[in-house]
Amino acid sequence: MSQQEKMIEELFHNAEELTEKQKKIVAAAIDSFAEKGFAATSTSEIAKKAGVAEGTIFRHYKTKKDLLLAIVAPTMAKMIAPFVIKDLNKVLNKEFENVEEFLKAMIENRAQFLKNNMPLFRILIQEIPFQSEMREQFKEHIAQKVFERLREMVEHYQAKGQIIEMPPVTVIRVAASVILGYILARYLLVPEGEWDDDREIERTIQLLMNGLSPGKYKEDLNL
């Protein structure tokens, strides 16, 4: 089973319900959408790459956009999965004594996921600006559910004195920027560079923690 196939199996929990042809269509679509973008990919191209007749695509997905959404929706779900487990705070309390540990776990886990699903992640971020349905779904899920969880988390660690006293929105934005910045640089912008991943993640967290740790700014730097 190829990496592609594993990705699809993992992502579509209803994968067993997918025809063999359907899987091929999805794989071909992911490939092309990621490479040339949704609008610039033709259904005939997908059909050819998938080795099926063009009509077959439309038997399973009413429109080309339906195919896109069928691909992207479960990706979005899996992407935010770790953030929407109930009682995340309990997990934090039990498993992660301090922010740093938690952050490290999180960044490694999500980076791993995105790395394994890079084409899907590409499609997601490339098409979100153009697809209002996707944007809607995204806002509803991320902005409302995930963000809420993250805010709780930040407040949790602020209460423990491990995160600087600052509006959680700002803290979350900065942390997310740094983490996503790493992932994008690592896997999208400069994937061909020489990366010592462990060291680089460590450094990134170091800088981030340094920034987020409380009570240093004014006193230490006199700014």
Next chain:
Amino acid sequence: MSQQEKMIEELFHNAEELTEKQKKIVAAAIDSFAEKGFAATSTSEIAKKAGVAEGTIFRHYKTKKDLLLAIVAPTMAKMIAPFVIKDLNKVLNKEFENVEEFLKAMIENRAQFLKNNMPLFRILIQEIPFQSEMREQFKEHIAQKVFERLREMVEHYQAKGQIIEMPPVTVIRVAASVILGYILARYLLVPEGEWDDDREIERTIQLLMNGLSPGKYKEDLNL
């Protein structure tokens, strides 16, 4: 003169050479490319929005892609302009005693520019994944010229003990992530939110400086 027109005047130093019709074409194209993406925008749509005949577009720009590049190239140039002035270090020495001041000046200046040219910035980041020519130009200019300058800068301030000892690549990546993260959130993701820009920039820099300031990590956090 509208905001659009000003943007175009400012961006195309050869703006005087542009026909009235040409300006309208460019304005219409920027509008549509930003909104629906290059591939999903038809030349007939641009022509209609610009109030010109379809043929007129092709009189000025050999192909649709030429039109895109004609729009995007100068944007890229202006975007990195402040980083490619010669003797940037002299400027730093003279004008900015410490990183923070410099960072603040830089972020405010570039945020202002991007804000004024948001549609162009959108086109740039949206199309870069799909247009290899753009990617090439981008890499050549940013990766080689801008990055080089930024590295010099980082080393400059590291030598002065104002920035943590860490590979400049990492420092630059983190700083760029944080700054771009702010701009994207502010003007693309949540433009409709209530933003207290001054305070938010201040906080963002605070967190960033906190993270980048030297000599804390090991001692403070025992990592």
Next chain:
Amino acid sequence: MSQQEKMIEELFHNAEELTEKQKKIVAAAIDSFAEKGFAATSTSEIAKKAGVAEGTIFRHYKTKKDLLLAIVAPTMAKMIAPFVIKDLNKVLNKEFENVEEFLKAMIENRAQFLKNNMPLFRILIQEIPFQSEMREQFKEHIAQKVFERLREMVEHYQAKGQIIEMPPVTVIRVAASVILGYILARYLLVPEGEWDDDREIERTIQLLMNGLSPGKYKEDLNL
């Protein structure tokens, strides 16, 4: 049993040989063909409306056109049935002393039939211009058999001095026009109008009889 079902039962003398599914297919096809025309109706639409799989249609009718003909052929037969009974003249002699009685009986009988089978009648007249097989069948049956009978009838009543001396073709054409004109107006063109059917049929026959009755034109009106 619905009106639809009764119509089908009545029309297809081999109705018992029709599967339940087959009847549904036929009913759905009649519905759609009448409404949107043969060419504009898709087999998938028929299948959906009939609640069967698309393949099922083709198990019973080799092609879409076969389905049309299977529907239309018996309709045509039933439509002309009263004209093809043998010894029609004997019937006329026995039952109908004069044309008018006969005409009245005929118009009421056929109007009733067409009314009950309006969708089928619609399909027939709508598709005849496009389907050469149908046209062939129609010409063979109507033009040769029915017309022959009608001619005999006209001559029969002309011999009795009840119909004006005029080429039977002309008489038949005019009579058929008037009768069909009523039926089309009544059930197809203005079905939503307020119709006093009995009076209207009476008037129509009155005008027709007036026209067909002999020995008046020249003498009575001096035209």
Next chain:
Amino acid sequence: MSQQEKMIEELFHNAEELTEKQKKIVAAAIDSFAEKGFAATSTSEIAKKAGVAEGTIFRHYKTKKDLLLAIVAPTMAKMIAPFVIKDLNKVLNKEFENVEEFLKAMIENRAQFLKNNMPLFRILIQEIPFQSEMREQFKEHIAQKVFERLREMVEHYQAKGQIIEMPPVTVIRVAASVILGYILARYLLVPEGEWDDDREIERTIQLLMNGLSPGKYKEDLNL
């Protein structure tokens, strides 16, 4: 100039505004629509027959249906033209002393027109059952304008004692049936028959007049 071309010239008063290509498209479309019906005619077929590129059709007519309507609308207008001239009654008084003369003039005039425009007439009656816009236009024009005029006319001649006292609707229906019946038989159903047009028209009018002339029914037939 072919018969086709003359027909088009005559029908489209704005014919000069039609490109040479446009005329070819219209001619080809009329041809095919009349022969196989709107739904069964493909645009590629029209393009081929017209000797133009398929795209050219859509430059002039946004959709295939637009092309149909562009063809059919002026036909409808011309068809009813003689009925919508103002002061039709004055014309009647001046030019036509009695119904028969008028009827004869009308039938010859309209038969001539329809004969010259048979393909267009075919399209009209073949497509009206399927095209709701056409039906709408038709109802609005015929049912409201033409019918109103005809009613006035019938009442006009009824007042002069030349038409039987009977609801004008019925009179009109019967007269229209007889006339259309002739035209359809002559030019559509049995065009290949041997027709002595003058004699046949005379006979048809004779029968019709006989039917419509007043004061006979009751006395002659005792109904």
Next chain:
DNA sequence: TATGAATGAGCATTCATTCAT
């Protein structure tokens, strides 16, 4: 007998581009 996935030709329509005016 019935299914419905699969097909590939065909559909109406749009596209970027050309070119005569």
Next chain:
DNA sequence: AATGAATGAATGCTCATTCAT
């Protein structure tokens, strides 16, 4: 310089029909 008619390849999608189950 500007037009807009013309092009024909390409697009997303539908169609009638087949066939393995």
